[in-house]
Amino acid sequence: MKKTILITGANKGIGFEMATQFGKLGHHIILTARDETRLEQAIQKLMEGQIKVEGLMMDVADEESIRNASEKFVQLNLKLDVLINNAAILDKEDRSILQENEDLLLKSLTTNSYGALRVVRAFLPFMKNPSRIINISSEGGSMTDPIGGWAPAYCVSKSMLNAITRHLAAELMPRNISVNAVCPGWVRTDMGGAGATRPVEIGAETPVWLATEAPQTLTGCFFRDKKQIPW
Ligand code: NAP
Numbered sequence: 001m002k003k004t005i006l007i008t009g010a011n012k013g014i015g016f017e018m019a020t021q022f023g024k025l026g027h028h029i030i031l032t033a034r035d036e037t038r039l040e041q042a043i044q045k046l047m048e049g050q051i052k053v054e055g056l057m058m059d060v061a062d063e064e065s066i067r068n069a070s071e072k073f074v075q076l077n078l079k080l081d082v083l084i085n086n087a088a089i090l091d092k093e094d095r096s097i098l099q100e101n102e103d104l105l106l107k108s109l110t111t112n113s114y115g116a117l118r119v120v121r122a123f124l125p126f127m128k129n130p131s132r133i134i135n136i137s138s139e140g141g142s143m144t145d146p147i148g149g150w151a152p153a154y155c156v157s158k159s160m161l162n163a164i165t166r167h168l169a170a171e172l173m174p175r176n177i178s179v180n181a182v183c184p185g186w187v188r189t190d191m192g193g194a195g196a197t198r199p200v201e202i203g204a205e206t207p208v209w210l211a212t213e214a215p216q217t218l219t220g221c222f223f224r225d226k227k228q229i230p231w
Contacts, residue, residue, distance in 0.1 A: 002027055002028060003022075003028070003082055003212065004028045004030065004078050004081050005080070005082040005083075006029075006030040006032065006080055006082070007031060008060050008116075009034070009088065010032060010042065010087075011033035011038040011042040012038070014086060014200060015031075016045075017203065017204040018084065018204045019051070019053065020204075022212075023046055023051025024049070025208075026052075027052075028054075028078075029054070030056060030076075031043060031046065031055050032056045033057065034057070034059035034061075034087075039055050056072055056073060057069060058119075060111055060119055061111040069122070073126060079128045080123060080127050082132045082211045083127065083131070083132070084134045084136065085120070085133070085135045085161075086136040087112075087116075088111060088154075088157075089111050089112065090108075091108075091151065091154070092151065094151045095149065095152075096152065100152060105153045107153075108154055111157075112154065112158060112161060113158070113160035116135055116164065117164050120133060120168060127175075127177055129177070130176040130178070132178045132179075132180075132211060133172070133177060134210050135161050135179070135180070136184065137158045137161050137165070137181040137222070138183050138184075141155055141158025141161060142162075142230070142231060143231055144231065162181050162231055165180065165181040170220065178216055180221050182222075182224070183222070183224040184198070184203035184204070184207070185197070185198045186198060187202070189203070
C-alpha cells in the first residue's frame with residue numbers, strides 16, 4: 001500500500017536519502033525544510049526522478065513555523081501514514097558540558113528534542129489509525145554506552161528525544177500509532193563528515209524499513225541496523 005510520509009529537515013543528508021528511497025518505492029513524500037531555496041532545490045531533484053513530492057517550509061526550532069506548516073498541510077487534504085523527525089543540529093566543537101554555553105544546550109534541545117515533540121503535537125490530528133512516528137536519534141544519546149567527551153549538548157538532546165519516544169509510544173498506543181527511535185550509525189553527511197564509516201544509503205535503510213516493512217506492533221523501541229538496541 002502506498003503511504004504518505006512526512007520528513008523533517010529533509011533537504012539533504014539522511015532525510016533527503018529517505019525521501020529518495022521512499023519515492024522509489026512509490027510512496028508520497030511531504031518534504032519539509034527550514035530554508036525556501038534549499039527546499040525548492042530538493043523538491044526539484046526528487047521530481048526529476050519522477051517522485052511524488054510536496055514541499056512544506058518548517059523550521060522545527062520555531063513553534064510558529066511548525067504551526068504554519070500544519071495549517072498549510074490542511075490544504076493538501078492528506079492524512080499521514082508516517083511522520084519522521086529527522087531534523088537536527090550538532091556542534092562538533094562542543095566537548096564539555098561544564099564549559100559549553102547555555103545557548104548551545106538550549107538550541108540543541110529546542111531543535112533536536114522539543115522540536116520533534118512540537119511537530120508530533122502539530123501533526124497528530126492528521127495521523128491515520130494505524131500510523132507510525134519515527135524519531136531519528138543517535139547512540140550518542142544512549143544511557144548505556146560510555147558517556148562523556150563528545151558533543152554533550154547533542155548527546156543530551158538525543159537522550160531527551162529517546163525519552164520522548166518512550167512517552168509518546170505509551171500515550172499513542174491506544175490510537176494505534178507506533179513510535180520508535182533509530183540510530184542510523186556514523187554516516188557520511190554534512191553532520192557525520194567525510195570520514196564517517198557508512199554511506200547515506202545505509203543510514204536511511206533502518207528508518208525506511210521501520211516505516212514500510214516492520215510490524216506495526218513494534219513500538220517504544222530503539223533500533224540500529226533493523227535490530228533493537230538498548231537505550
Ligand atoms: P545533515 O546532513 O546535517 O542534515 C540535517 C538536516 O536537518 C538538514 O536538512 C538541516 O537543514 C535540517 N535542520 C537542522 N535544523 C533544522 C531546523 N531547525 N528546522 C528544520 N530543519 C533543520 O545531518 P544528517 O547526518 O543527515 O542527520 C540526519 C539525522 O540523523 C539527525 O537527526 C542526526 O542527529 C541523525 N544522526 C546522524 C548521524 C551521522 O553520522 N550523520 C549519526 C547519528 C544520528 P539545513 O540544510 O537548513 O541546515
